[in-house]
Amino acid sequence: MKTLLLLVFTGLAAASCAVYVPTVPTTPLLRQKGEMEITAGTRSFASLEAGAAWVPVGRLLVAGEAAFKPASDSKTNNSIYRDYHRQAGLGLGTFWLLGRNQTSYLAAIGGVGLAASQVYDPSVDVAVILLPFPPLGTPKQGSLYQARYRRYYGQLYWAAQQERSSFGFSVRGTLVDYYKLHRDQLPISTANRFFLEPTCFLRYGRGPIQGQVTLGISVAPGADSSSPDRNNLTPISTLIGVGVVVKPSLWFQRSNETVLLK
Numbered sequence: 494m495k496t497l498l499l500l501v502f503t504g505l506a507a508a509s510c511a512v513y514v515p516t517v518p519t520t521p522l523l524r525q526k527g528e529m530e531i532t533a534g535t536r537s538f539a540s541l542e543a544g545a546a547w548v549p550v551g552r553l554l555v556a557g558e559a560a561f562k563p564a565s566d567s568k569t570n571n572s573i574y575r576d577y578h579r580q581a582g583l584g585l586g587t588f589w590l591l592g593r594n595q596t597s598y599l600a601a602i603g604g605v606g607l608a609a610s611q612v613y614d615p616s617v618d619v620a621v622i623l624l625p626f627p628p629l630g631t632p633k634q635g636s637l638y639q640a641r642y643r644r645y646y647g648q649l650y651w652a653a654q655q656e657r658s659s660f661g662f663s664v665r666g667t668l669v670d671y672y673k674l675h676r677d678q679l680p681i682s683t684a685n686r687f688f689l690e691p692t693c694f695l696r697y698g699r700g701p702i703q704g705q706v707t708l709g710i711s712v713a714p715g716a717d718s719s720s721p722d723r724n725n726l727t728p729i730s731t732l733i734g735v736g737v738v739v740k741p742s743l744w745f746q747r748s749n750e751t752v753l754l755k
Contacts, residue, residue: 510614512640512674512725514540514578515711516560516606517734518665518692520650521546522598523554524590527742534705534736536560540578542736554586556602574613574637582606582644598652598661606644613637614725638725641673658697663709665690676722683726685713692732701743707734 517536523529523546532544544558561579584604591597615635645668652661669686692709709732716727 510612510638510725511728511730512610512612512638513642513644513669513688513728514560514562514580514608514610515667515688515690515730515732516540516542516558516580516582517707517732517736518648518650518663518690518709519544519546519556519558519584519602520652520661520663520694520705520707521554521556521600522652522654522659522696523548523588524595524598526550529741531739531741532705532736533739534734537731537733542734552587552589554584554588554600554602556584556586556604558582558606574611576612578608578610578612580606580608580644582646584646584648586648596654598654598659599650601647601649603647604645606646607642608644609641611637611639612725636676636725637678639673639675639678640671643670643672644668645670652694652696657699658695660695661693663692663694665692667711681722683720683722685716685727688713690732694734696738701740703738703740705734705736705738707732 517534519532521530526548529545529547534542536542540560540562542558542560544556546554546556549555559581562577564575564577566573566575582604583606584602586600586602588598588600591599613635646665648663648665650661650663652659667688667690669688671686674681674683688711690709690711692707694705694707696703696705698704711730711732713727716723720727
């Protein structure tokens, strides 16, 4: 338990100064043509996220997402820096209904996104946070990171759909393609641009409004732990998502049933 808490706290601390900010992987559970769902929630209690998914024909999935972190200021003795990130993405995929009762759901999605971020790292060589005390570490000179990038991703997820809830697992691979990456106004580069992002999720409810909780992690396999930019460019980020899912088609279905009963 202590190891898990340490990993979560370290991930939250590193992610707060990260240039690449992963979104919570979208996991729509749509079963037929015309169905749609809209999601809204928060990631790791810091970013706001929204998404939508639709089945226009057959088993074709169209999924879009957007995320942003409300701007905040980092103050130093000499300057004030504005920290922010914003991004959007669009993906296409397909799904399969498995099992005798078609209660198992398997889907694959691939897509592309655009993002911009700016973050000031104060910077402490942080390894541990002991709440409610400040981070432990060795102070260093702060740095301002500015980035614009494309991200290409592929995702596979599975879910078991039950009467009142659904649970499942997802794994996503993301390649980050920087077309601007600056530290203190000077261009830099990074060799590690691939992130592996496994998650598990629980969705409760089968009505028009459902709740969903997601827990996972984003890591850069093979990242250089000795790099001075490791906490900013290849961080271990926690993926903690809490949100709601709205299914408009179920609202219309219930409205039609009510009219017929009258």
